[in-house]
Amino acid sequence: MQKFTYYTPTQVVFGKETELEAGKLIKKYGGTKALIVYGGGSVVRSGLLNRVKDALSESGVAFAEWGGVKPNPRLSHAQAGAEYAISEKVDFVLAVGGGSTIDTAKGIAHGAANPGTDLWDIWTKKVPLEKSLPVGIILTISAAGSEMSDSAVLTNEEIGKKSRLGTVLNRPQFAIMNPELTYTLPKYQIACGIADIMMHTLERYFIPNQHNRMTDEIAEGLLRTVIDNGRIAVNDGADYDAMSEIMWCGSLSHNDLTGLGRVKDFSVHKFGHALSAKFDVAHGASLTTIWGDWANYVYENDPERFQHYGKAVWGIETEDVKAAAREAIERTVSYFKEIGMPTCLSELGVGILDEETLKKLSLDATMGGTIELSHIRKLNVQDVYQIFCMANH
């Protein structure tokens, strides 16, 4: 087991009607006026936004609003939100939504606490981030895990670049999780979330074995839980138990617990970020598009790890190590198909790409060819290109 730090100070408040506690929690964490950040229609149509406003008013917490967050959220929208937050003199940011809304709220909190600083300079660490406004979450989509994570992703649309900021200041003060708020999601969005949760776990899992038994046990148990409950959820998005398990797994998959004691490897995310920055596709979908080909490209360097995964998660007892590894990959890809996720570029809906586009994507995924991806097998820009080609059908 390698050295690690584990720090998840976010207070989780989980269960039915917990959104009604928002005002009380904002006050507990020192807020007197909150900027409510949200996306579009469903939060308004469902009446959730009004319920939240009422809850804040009842606790004597003032608020302003910043709606209009889009999937693959834009830097410019967060920057403008930060300026609005400053003008409205808010001291708290409340996200009501999923990963895009939460990441926008984190960006707004950083920008609002550092007036006059360009948000992209913070995001690219040109300017060190030393303070932020406190952030609270009301989660409506189980997927990104951003409600407990130290991570946030924004897209700088001017340069077509999707970039992640990791900082302890990204950990929210509280996360309200009511599984009933996810009942109205379309089936495809539920499936994208399931894929995202699985991928957060798989990315941390496929590292050469470094004797992390408990970390492995949590990851494997989480994958089994999400796989079984995912099947229920895509058929009935209003099954409370299934939606509860998926919601809680979404937070645990990305709060660090599933990767402690070993290096981090988010290589498939790099492929995915390149794809969704260019084509504006759903994050989870961009990951399942690539994972199978990535796995087939790297598994021969550590087939034992894939065999172990196959046995623990899929019950594969095959004794031949490489055959077991291939079976584990096949089962995973089949599951993605079963819940309706794409597993190649045409299924992602971007068609068959030309060589130039594939090369451009490979450069984007490797910071212009300057970094290698993956630990099981080091992937340079040519390897990344090969994997994109494998997925190009």
Next chain:
Amino acid sequence: MQKFTYYTPTQVVFGKETELEAGKLIKKYGGTKALIVYGGGSVVRSGLLNRVKDALSESGVAFAEWGGVKPNPRLSHAQAGAEYAISEKVDFVLAVGGGSTIDTAKGIAHGAANPGTDLWDIWTKKVPLEKSLPVGIILTISAAGSEMSDSAVLTNEEIGKKSRLGTVLNRPQFAIMNPELTYTLPKYQIACGIADIMMHTLERYFIPNQHNRMTDEIAEGLLRTVIDNGRIAVNDGADYDAMSEIMWCGSLSHNDLTGLGRVKDFSVHKFGHALSAKFDVAHGASLTTIWGDWANYVYENDPERFQHYGKAVWGIETEDVKAAAREAIERTVSYFKEIGMPTCLSELGVGILDEETLKKLSLDATMGGTIELSHIRKLNVQDVYQIFCMANH
């Protein structure tokens, strides 16, 4: 899944030589002068105490010392420590040790932040606790889980009562965990720790099934991890991987993660606290002494839960539900014996007890017969007496 709140703000710093970061961490959490709380010989003999003092001095953190913590720590020692902390004007409490030292440090922190208040009044909630000093931990025994928990237990020796205080103010600011610091523990103490970790998990697990798949997965994975690594550890207490897994499992078993979404049931702890308040026996040993008889007394009310446990943790495939349940109990009791833990009162070293003592213990475990224990089968004071009688050989 029931409503729950999950809040574990303690920063875990895990790995070799992490104790050298103590001064830096105290400063990070606002401390300028720390009271170092510890037990006796080994922390001094091993040179750990001096290394810690040096680390504090290097970071410019002043300190005073409060040694002499005993197992089943005494209220009076914590109360005197709090008075010393006030006289020394410390603003931070650093525990260097295991559960007894940590719980004493928590008591000192509460007492020192509330001058003039009797610590027992705080412990019995006669006086509400609203503030405390920040606490940091350097863990040297994997067992109690107090390094991340909201719990602390002190014994009021004047009235012979061992009592638990649960409060968010019991969560330490940081917990330094270097598995190498546990290398020098005697085999029996390692085994007591393994038992304690298992029991923290089992107590949360044996609740009528309330659809908590992910919580169950974590609990079962944790038990498998501790059982396998426990076998290694009792034979070689200097196996880094085994001691790492046990240490991390110790924290996870008691930071709430293994019991989220269902009611809590610490009934065997109530038997155990009665035993160790009277006989000053090791906490883990007091629990294994009772668990098997407790399980045999209650399992027929929910044999499916015991069967599920047996399959997940011990690989028992027996189809007959009650037979499978009994087998699961037997395997658990056998494991306790295998690692050298007592499974009846004579093995605990208190001899065969007379009727009067057993009745007194039963009253102690049920607050004078005023409360019922367990959720699988409600146990009144007569039931508790029956279970003590079953263990009385």
